Amino acid sequence: MPPGTAIDSGHDFEAFARASQRKLYRTAYLLCGNADGARDLTQTTLAKLFQHWRRVSAADHPDAYARTVLTRTFLAERRRRLRDLLAHTKAGPPPPPEHAELRVTLLAALAELPPRARAMVVLRYWDDLSVTTVAELLRCSEGTVKSQCSRALAKLRTQLGEVHLYATEN
Incomplete structure (x- = not known):
C-alpha cells in the first residue's frame, strides 16, 4: 500500500501511543491522584489523539500536543464533575481531617x-x-501561572510542614 494510507496512519499512531503512553500516564497520575483515574484519562487522551491523528501527526511537537489534550481533558472532566456535584448537594462546611497529627503525602x-x-x-x-x-x-x-503556582506551593508547604523533615541527607 502506498504511504499515507489509513493503515500506515494507524501504524504511526500505534507507534506514537506505545512510545508516549507511560509519560502521559505519569502526568495523568499526578493530576488525578489515583491509578484508575490516570488510566481512564490516558485512554481518553489517546482516543482523542487517534480521532484527530492527521492533525496531531502534522504538528511540530506531537508530545506537546498530547500533553495539551491530556491537561485540557482533565480540567474539562473536573469542571463537569464539579457541576454535577454542585447540582446534587448542598454546600456545607468541609469535614474535619481524620488524623490531623499525621502529615499528608504529596x-x-x-x-x-x-x-x-x-x-x-x-x-x-x-x-x-x-x-x-x-x-x-x-x-x-x-x-x-506564576501567581497560581505561588499560592499552590504555599498551600502545599503548609500542608506538608517543614521542608527539612522531607529532605534526604547526602
Whole structure:
C-alpha cells in the first residue's frame, strides 16, 4: 500500500501511543491522584489523539500536543464533575481531617488543590515546563501561572510542614 494510507496512519499512531503512553500516564497520575483515574484519562487522551491523528501527526511537537489534550481533558472532566456535584448537594462546611497529627503525602496534598492549580503545579514542576508553555497550554496569562503556582506551593508547604523533615541527607 502506498504511504499515507489509513493503515500506515494507524501504524504511526500505534507507534506514537506505545512510545508516549507511560509519560502521559505519569502526568495523568499526578493530576488525578489515583491509578484508575490516570488510566481512564490516558485512554481518553489517546482516543482523542487517534480521532484527530492527521492533525496531531502534522504538528511540530506531537508530545506537546498530547500533553495539551491530556491537561485540557482533565480540567474539562473536573469542571463537569464539579457541576454535577454542585447540582446534587448542598454546600456545607468541609469535614474535619481524620488524623490531623499525621502529615499528608504529596498526592493527598495535590488532591487538595483546585484542578487548575494542580495542573499548573504538575506541568510546571513535574513536567518541568516553562511558565510560557504552561500559560499556553491552559490558555491563561503568564502572570496567572506564576501567581497560581505561588499560592499552590504555599498551600502545599503548609500542608506538608517543614521542608527539612522531607529532605534526604547526602
